[in-house]
Amino acid sequence: MAISKKGMRRITVDERVYLWRSFDEYDQGWFNGVQVIVAALDQEMFLRYGLGQPDERRTAVVSRGRGAPGIRTACPKFERDGEVFTPQVVRDLIDWGLAVAL
Template sequence: MAISKKQKRTITVDGKTYLWWVFDEVDQTEFDGTQIKLISEDQSHYLKYGLEQSDDNRRVVIGLQNAGVLIQLECPKFEDEQGIITPGGVRKLIEWCRVRPDENTVRTIKHAYEPKLHPLSEERIGQLYKRILDAVNKGI
């Protein structure tokens, strides 16, 4: 399914293009209030980030568009002190989400979802995260 480019911006990071937009929504998504959504140009995956999150519970959602699987990761703040996310902040968000964890990189998974396999074991959550990272980094 095609995604309308109306009122959306594009950003390219390491050769991969994303459509992104800021919107306000309550009770319909992972975040209430102002948030940003990014969808890869090939529509394989998406990122969501709430702009009005508290510092002690800040997270980003990374999901596979057609599979219905997602993970929520604890993350740093990407908007400025006034709560505004700039294209530079969007770039940092994408780059942060693409990093593959190693012994020096900590990624705390706050929640993971996979249809028909809920609740997920720790092993399955790790496999799901690897699958999502593979999709996010595909073609780079």
């Protein structure tokens, strides 16, 4: 299945293209509130991270491969002060996701 590119930003990490976007959503998935979703263009990795999570319960969802289930795992804080999410923060999230998913 193809990934919809509408509203997505593009970032390249280690010669692999990823699409990402932030959005605000409640009662529809893994996190409530502002979230960031990252998908490898080749659909070999998906990440989802909720902004503003409490330190003691901060998690992200990582999925490796098409159709693989998402695994919720503890993670570091990625957003900067004031809940800012920049391309560098997305790159940090991708690097973390690759290390966790291997």
